[in-house]
Every structure is written in structure tokens, then in C-alpha cells.
Amino acid sequence: MAWNEPGNNNNDPWKNRGGKDQGPPDLDELFKDLGNRFNGLFGGKPSKEGKGPGGIGISIVLVVAFVIWFLSGWYTLREAESGVVLRFGEYTELKEPGLRFNPTFIDKVIPVDIQTVRTIPASGFMLTQDENVVQVEMEVQYRVLDPKNYLFSVPDPTNSLRQATDSALRSVIGNSRMDDILTSGREIVRQSTREELEAIIEPYKLGLAIVDVNFKDARPPEQVKDAFDDAIAAREDEVRYVNEAKAYASEVEPRARGQVNRMVQEATAYKQGKILASQGQVAKFDQLLPEYKAAPEVTRQRLYLETMEQVLSNTSKVLVDTKGNGNMMYLPLDKIMQQQGVLPATGQRPATDYNTGSGQTTQPTQSNRPSRGDRFNDGRN
Structure with a gap:
């Protein structure tokens, strides 16, 4: 008799395979069995119809799962971080620092540090403009400015910045002379490298900001290091001698100018003195001329005696x-x-008074000088 003929036949091969009921599970029976199991875990009695306490257990499981999902969505962004939100893999927004909620399995938040200053070293042997080889070491400090561009503009922004730094440094060194790189032109090289680097990375939108570029060291190859050390020492001596000469000039020049001013003033005073003395002599002769015209012999004799008095x-x-x-x-x-x-x-x-013969020690002046009549008086009436 076939297993599916009418009657009380229970020979369904899917339900009674191997002497047991091993047919494919019914979905209703599966849910019923799961409900009974969870009901047993929470203290309820199994239900053959899948209702009652078994349905309550499923609800409790769902509530617990929702609570776990809700709690797992909370996260904290530090003060120095900014969160990049991806919803189903697509960028949506930026999150500020603080306590935030992120629906699990829907949104993904990538924290990016935007305040920490990072460092990239750059070094190597490079050829200068005057065809010399120099070893240069430089350090670039940067920080993240735009988290979105930092994550999605290029695959590896740090490596791109490193390559751009090397390119900018070689370009600047190739346009500079070796003496300038080793001595006085270090600041120019540093500033030029920064400007060149910023111009290179601008089209790529790496989301980075250059904080500073430090020129750490520049030295020639070891084979010619001694010769370049001597050249640097000579250049430093030149600078020192120039500074000493300027200091000496600053000290001597004001003194010389003072001496010149003093000599000019002395010469001016001497000139004025001579002019005044000459004018006095002219005035004296102008006053003597009328007396000479009135009595030439007496005036001549008086001048002779005054001259002899001055000589004697x-x-x-x-x-x-x-x-x-x-x-x-x-x-x-x-x-x-x-x-x-x-x-x-x-x-x-000193001149004495010829009239009295007292030998008084007074210097003859215009007021006390004896008159012409007294001067020739020998004391006799």
C-alpha cells in the first residue's frame, strides 16, 4: 500500500525515516520548540501550541537585544578628535567631540586627531646648483586640517606628504649654492622649501596643514668634510673681522669728529682773536696819527721810549x-x-714811576702810565 493512500497510514518517509520521526522540520514546530526552550530558561512551562509564556520569552529576548544594540551605539570623541560618519559606507557628516550616539550596523564613525602635530623626516644626498653633493636633513611638522579629505582624497596622505617633501627639498637644493646651504642661506632654504611644499600638496587636497619646516643639518660628504670645515671657519673669521672693524669704526669715528669740531672751533676763535687784535692796532694807530701830525718828534721819541721800556x-x-x-x-x-x-x-x-722813583711794583696801564712831560722829568725843577 502506498504511504499516501487514504486511511490511517503514517508511513511518510520524511517523518518516519529510520524508524523515527525524522522528516523535514515544520516552521511552526520549529518556532514552537524554540519558544518552549526559552520559556524553560525563564521559568515558564512549555506550551504545545506555542502561545502563552513562550511568546513572552521571545519578547524578552527581543527587548534585551534592542537594549544591547542601543547601548552599543554610544561612543565618546576626545577633545582633539573629530568623527567622520559613514552611513552604509557613504560619508554623511562630521561629529564634534563629546558623547555621541551611533546606530550600530547603520553608521560607522572614524575618529581623526586634528590637533596633534605630527612629524615627517626627510633626508638624503642632493646635488646643488654649483654641482656639489650635500647631505641634507629636514623635518616637516603638520596636522590634520580637514578629516574628510585626509581619509578619502588619497589612499595614503602621509606617504604622499613624504614624497612631496622630498620633491620640494630637492628642487630648492638644486637651485641653491652649496656655500649658502652650509652657512648664511639656511633660513632661505627652509622658507623656500615650505613654500614649495605647500604649492605641491595644494592640488591634491590632502586635508593637511604645514605647521613648520625645520632645517636640521646640512653637511658635505665625508670625503671633503675637512676642506668645507676650513672654508666655513674662514667665512666665520671674515664675519668676525668685519664686525670688529665696524665696532672700531663706531668707536673712533665719533672721537675724530669731536677733535675736528674742536679744531674748527679753535681755528675760528684764533681767527676772531687775530681780527680783533688787528682792529685794535688799527684803532691805536688811528688815534696816534693825529698826535704824530701835531708833534712828530715828540711822538717819535715817545714811541722809542715805550719800546725800550717794553724790551728792558x-x-x-x-x-x-x-x-x-x-x-x-x-x-x-x-x-x-x-x-x-x-x-x-x-x-x-715791572715798570716803575719815573717821576717819583719809588719803585712801586705796578704794571703800567693806560691810566697810570706817566704823561709825556713826566716821563722826561728827571726830578729836577
Whole structure:
């Protein structure tokens, strides 16, 4: 009899294979069995119809799964980070630092540090403009400026920046002389490298900002290092000598200018003195001329006596008596007057008053000078 003929036949090969009920599972029976199992875990009794306490267990499982999913979506972005949100793999927005919610299996958040300053070294042997080989070491400091471009513009922005740095450095070194690179042109090389690097990375939109470029070291190859050290030392000596010469010039020049000004002032004063003295002599002769015209002989005699007075006042004088009885007697007037305290010790005899003969030690002036009549008076009436 066939297994599917009418009657109480229970020979379904899918339900009773091998002597047991091993047919393909029914979905209703499968859910019923799962409900009974979970119901047993939570203290309920199994239900043959899949209702009652078994349905409550499934609901509890779903609630627990939802709670786990909800809690797993919370995350925290640090102060230095910015979150790049991808919804089903597509960029949507940026998240600010703080406590945020991200629906699990829907959105993905990639934190990017946008404040930390990172460093890329660059070094190597390079050819200069004057066809010399120099070993240069440089360090580039950068930070992330745009997280979106940093993640999606190029596959590896750090490697791209490293290659751009090497290219910019070789371009600048190739247009510079070796002496400038090793000595006074280091700052120019550093600034030029930064400008060249920023111009190279701008079209690629790497999302990076150059903070600084540090020129660490530049030296010639070891084979010629001693010669270049001597050249650098000579250049430093040149700079030192120039500075010393400038300092010496700064010290001597003001002193020389002061001396020049003093000499000019002295010459001007001497000139003015001579002019005034000449004018005084002219005025004196202008006053003497009328007297000379009035009495030429008397004026001539007076001028002679005044001249002799001026000459004899600065010389030693001896009085000699030649009218004696064969003996010559002389009197050193200067010594006698010095012993009496009339003349100073210098030996210069001041002019005396010819009228009184008192030997008064007063310098003759225009006011106390004897008149012409008194000057020729020998004391006799």
C-alpha cells in the first residue's frame, strides 16, 4: 500500500525515516520548540501550541537585544578628535567631540586627531646648483586640517606628504649654492622649501596643514668634510673681522669728529682773536696819527721810549759807574730789588714811576702810565 493512500497510514518517509520521526522540520514546530526552550530558561512551562509564556520569552529576548544594540551605539570623541560618519559606507557628516550616539550596523564613525602635530623626516644626498653633493636633513611638522579629505582624497596622505617633501627639498637644493646651504642661506632654504611644499600638496587636497619646516643639518660628504670645515671657519673669521672693524669704526669715528669740531672751533676763535687784535692796532694807530701830525718828534721819541721800556722790562739790568777814579762799579739792580721784595723772583722787573722813583711794583696801564712831560722829568725843577 502506498504511504499516501487514504486511511490511517503514517508511513511518510520524511517523518518516519529510520524508524523515527525524522522528516523535514515544520516552521511552526520549529518556532514552537524554540519558544518552549526559552520559556524553560525563564521559568515558564512549555506550551504545545506555542502561545502563552513562550511568546513572552521571545519578547524578552527581543527587548534585551534592542537594549544591547542601543547601548552599543554610544561612543565618546576626545577633545582633539573629530568623527567622520559613514552611513552604509557613504560619508554623511562630521561629529564634534563629546558623547555621541551611533546606530550600530547603520553608521560607522572614524575618529581623526586634528590637533596633534605630527612629524615627517626627510633626508638624503642632493646635488646643488654649483654641482656639489650635500647631505641634507629636514623635518616637516603638520596636522590634520580637514578629516574628510585626509581619509578619502588619497589612499595614503602621509606617504604622499613624504614624497612631496622630498620633491620640494630637492628642487630648492638644486637651485641653491652649496656655500649658502652650509652657512648664511639656511633660513632661505627652509622658507623656500615650505613654500614649495605647500604649492605641491595644494592640488591634491590632502586635508593637511604645514605647521613648520625645520632645517636640521646640512653637511658635505665625508670625503671633503675637512676642506668645507676650513672654508666655513674662514667665512666665520671674515664675519668676525668685519664686525670688529665696524665696532672700531663706531668707536673712533665719533672721537675724530669731536677733535675736528674742536679744531674748527679753535681755528675760528684764533681767527676772531687775530681780527680783533688787528682792529685794535688799527684803532691805536688811528688815534696816534693825529698826535704824530701835531708833534712828530715828540711822538717819535715817545714811541722809542715805550719800546725800550717794553724790551728792558724783560731783561736783567746792571748800573755801571764809569766816572770813578779808575774803578768800575756796577750795581745789579734786579738782585737788589729782589732782596728788598720789590721785584718778583722771576727776575722780571715791572715798570716803575719815573717821576717819583719809588719803585712801586705796578704794571703800567693806560691810566697810570706817566704823561709825556713826566716821563722826561728827571726830578729836577
